[in-house]
Amino acid sequence: MLKKERQAYILHQVNLHNKVLSSSLCSEIDVSEDTIRRDLQELADEGKIIKVHGGALSHSFNHVHFPVNGVYSQNQKRAIAQKAIALIKNGMFVLTSGGTTIIEMARSLPPQLKATFISGSIPAVLEYMHHPNIEVILVGDKISKSSKITVGSEAIAKIKQVKADICFLGTNAIDAQQGITDNDWEVVQLKKAMIESSKKVVCLSIAEKINTIQPIQVCALTEIDALITELNPGNPALQPYVEAGIEVL
């Protein structure tokens, strides 16, 4: 990895997460801590970031000591993202929906990961695009402005053409009886196609969406292979899903 490339990655991470730990950086990119520190120093000298003990901060969030809680449930989503990333191996074909949890996952993907990501979500694709080693396939069709993803028969047809290794679904509502449900008919159609086209279906959901129901069903619990939340897998709230035969992470 080139030095400039590394610094671009660091800068990207800082702007995204508003902070960055040099320890985590040096394990993500595989270099010594000294190198990271020197990079941070250079970026700080250029005024791009603010160097602090243990890492660096984004410039914008310097003046106002904004609580990290600025984005809705970002910490929980980040925890989910970390668990999800562990499932992605080099060379995989990965199908993803949209949603803030998926975005958080996209932002946290390690730079050395080589994989192919397929999605119709504009924000997700924007994130994938920034990663050096990821191939991005964009599913085209009419854009739904509310959900910022492509919807329609063309998109569904394209998704049905692929057979992905794994599929990550951002979830609006999940319930032990009703399975996954959502409130946008077109998005539901798309998610159904994604589930069909994947060997393994992984559902990402923050705890507060567990045991909630939306009007339209995406799929039953039986079609899900794994469920990832920010909770400990042993948490009693997750027991119904364990009993339903889902791998809870």
Add this chain to the structure above:
Amino acid sequence: MLKKERQAYILHQVNLHNKVLSSSLCSEIDVSEDTIRRDLQELADEGKIIKVHGGALSHSFNHVHFPVNGVYSQNQKRAIAQKAIALIKNGMFVLTSGGTTIIEMARSLPPQLKATFISGSIPAVLEYMHHPNIEVILVGDKISKSSKITVGSEAIAKIKQVKADICFLGTNAIDAQQGITDNDWEVVQLKKAMIESSKKVVCLSIAEKINTIQPIQVCALTEIDALITELNPGNPALQPYVEAGIEVL
């Protein structure tokens, strides 16, 4: 292998992968590392790539780098955008490429305009999406990270399915003899398809790109219906194009 040939290959690799290692280049093409380094130096001097220790990077990698020129030409691009917008009527199907001039046009679209925009450019689509009355059709396929548009046979096939009223092409180089030329093979294929699929082809180009040539031809001047620059239509620099039968605005 000829020097020009070598440099074209290098440029292609850089545009394709956003980065290139001089070590890998000198084993791919079978020449000494000095030769590669000299080539990189020349390309960097021409502003085609960014040379760094160990290889080179694409310009798109750190587009934060030239804000001066960015702001400078923004006014010109805005002038072009205004002229282009005048050509769009309610109900039209509009096909657009990518590029900063197109983005500027997208930002300037009047809010009451009702039309359907078709594009494979992610940044352009992002802008269209914010518009209240525009339908957006996204052309899907593999994403080229350097140009931030979808490229490939799927994208071309989709474009050929439509018959747009008008097509706006952001231009990298235009010349009275060579017509429109570009430096990315895949982007060229896409633009060719766009030209075929449109009743009217409008070329947007800032003055500094007029009478410049890139390696690969997109189309001859005869295929262009209109040319928009920030210059006055009577400007002598534009006369060759007027004489070629192009409507110069």
Add this chain to the structure above:
DNA sequence: AAATTTCCTGCAAAAAAACGCAGAAACCTG
């Protein structure tokens, strides 16, 4: 206050770049 983590300094090895040079190829040019 002790322990752990992080930071800085200097140093050394490896990689890359710059430099000068010389042979070879291409290209004028009369």
Add this chain to the structure above:
DNA sequence: CAGGTTTCTGCGTTTTTTTGCAGGAAATTT
């Protein structure tokens, strides 16, 4: 076409950059 000039390329040497490492200082945590 002969002779000269320019351009291009590879090689050896020197210089610079980059990176990791060690040891001590500074800061943070327990």
